[in-house]
Amino acid sequence: MAIRRGRGVAAINYPTGMNLGGDPTQALVHSTPTGNFMVTLSSVDLGQGMKQIMAQICAETIGVPTDRVIIDTADTDTGPHCMGTFASRGTHRAGNAVIQAAKEARQVMLEVAAEELEVNASDLETDGQGNIQVKGAPQKSISIFDVALSAHFKRGRSISGRGMFLIPRSYPEKETGAMKPSTCYAHACTVAEVEVDDETGEVTVLTVKNVFEIGRALNPKMVEQQLVGGSWMGISHALYETTEPYYPNRDHGGTDFNQYLMPGPGDLAETEIIVLERPSADGPFGAKGPGEMCANPQIPAVANAVFDAVGVRIDTLPITPERILRALKAQAAG
């Protein structure tokens, strides 16, 4: 009986969003009378940072500072249509919709500015600080605040735009079954090192080293935060999370989240995160979906590490001590 060490590796491709019948998200953008920009969405921020990222995308497209953008995630009764926040799709789908809406709003904004400055709209540019100026002659400028006031009170224009991003449904080819479930894939690779106690069946993850290829990281700190949490959650899926951790008989299992195991602050593996950015062709500013995918590669990596350590293949999750001990017993019985 001994503590045995093992190392496992796994690599994944992960689709951004899904495509079971078309995958749309819509967005609306409009300016307030004082030249702030309101983005209306049904996509929800549940802590993954949707509001921050959509504000960045809108601000970058219109050419204003991020703090000039307000995100209203409204509700699904009243907001523009969104399929939802799942499958790592939020940044990609809603981001593309926001870009389209913001471009349309920017065009109206430039037209109103052009009337005020008596120039052509195509000769104007934004300075990113809240002003619009003539290209090559920045002294001829007007603030977006004044443009919005003019649009609202003088020119009767609505500085607004509509955005729609739809990945159309893909049907399988009759002959081959081939289809295109997604247009955009993130990638990840994880190496996990574990110790397995072959007497108790308990697994300790010592280190987990992850490389994530997630397109362009629109907010690098928030991406890192997501990946750190996701890596932990992957280990949690691999080793802990089930409603009946040690009891095959449902009657003896947990009845509440009280008995639902997850690793706590004392059970953390030494974690490394490396981000590779290969901008996607159809993502907003090259982004892909880093959300859900980042909790996946740890699972096969840990399963492989357990195999490396004690020579048994556990093919049911989570990899509980009981499953390991049963497999070891079967292995010994030959």
Add this chain to the structure above:
Amino acid sequence: MAKVPVQFTLNGSEKAEFVESGTTLLAALRDKIGDTSPKGGCHQGTCGACSVIIDGELRLSCLTLAETCGGADIKTTAGLAEGGVLHPLQRAFLDAFATQCGFCTPGMIMAAKVLLDRTPNPSREDVVEALSGNICRCTGYEPIIQAVLLAARANSQNAA
């Protein structure tokens, strides 16, 4: 049901309420007084989201009856910022990206505050121990541990 009068200090101001006998402090704070910073995660003492500080001790407000809090000095995360300036722990949670959905955050901050009040220069093990009664679904804990260590460093620099 008969109502019971209860008086205590919440974040430095006097509060007086009539509560139904058996009302938890969590319900009294959130539904009567309107301090929604303590969160109701499990309502049975296992997640730590409802943590508050009562007379200097970390307590689970979901397991504390409001009527037992007469005369107590209660502190919640809502009372930490002073004059619009965030408490060093709140600052550190932001700077370390230690919050995602934020549901665990007020409880984590309360647990961390009690730790730092007693142990201004905690080790990593001290922090892990202090947070071990609080569950987080999002962050993987490491950023929270780092935030508490960051706040401790910021405090000791300010004191120096």
